[in-house]
Amino acid sequence: MSRACYDPKGAVEMFGRLARLQPGRSDVDFFDTHPSSAKRVEELSKLLPEAYAVLQENPDCVGIQDRLMGAFRSLNVRNRSFDEMID
Numbered sequence: 001m002s003r004a005c006y007d008p009k010g011a012v013e014m015f016g017r018l019a020r021l022q023p024g025r026s027d028v029d030f031f032d033t034h035p036s037s038a039k040r041v042e043e044l045s046k047l048l049p050e051a052y053a054v055l056q057e058n059p060d061c062v063g064i065q066d067r068l069m070g071a072f073r074s075l076n077v078r079n080r081s082f083d084e085m086i087d
Helices: 011-020 037-057 060-074 082-086
Strands: none
Touching: 011 037
16 A cells, blocks of 8 residues: 555554444454454554555655645535444
């Protein structure tokens, strides 16, 4: 994700939200085909320093992120955050 100029923290936040929507899920991953969202948050959080280092190595990312944030903010779809919608 960092090589594509995405903020790597976004994946951690998204899987954190998903984990809140999966209450009572077992932490035993043996029978699952994918790791639990909580496990993904744990593992991705460990990788954040490396991911931000990759992001900083690409000078084009700053310009891309600024343009995308400007475009995103110009969209006036709703004034509610995702957290407010799922609570």
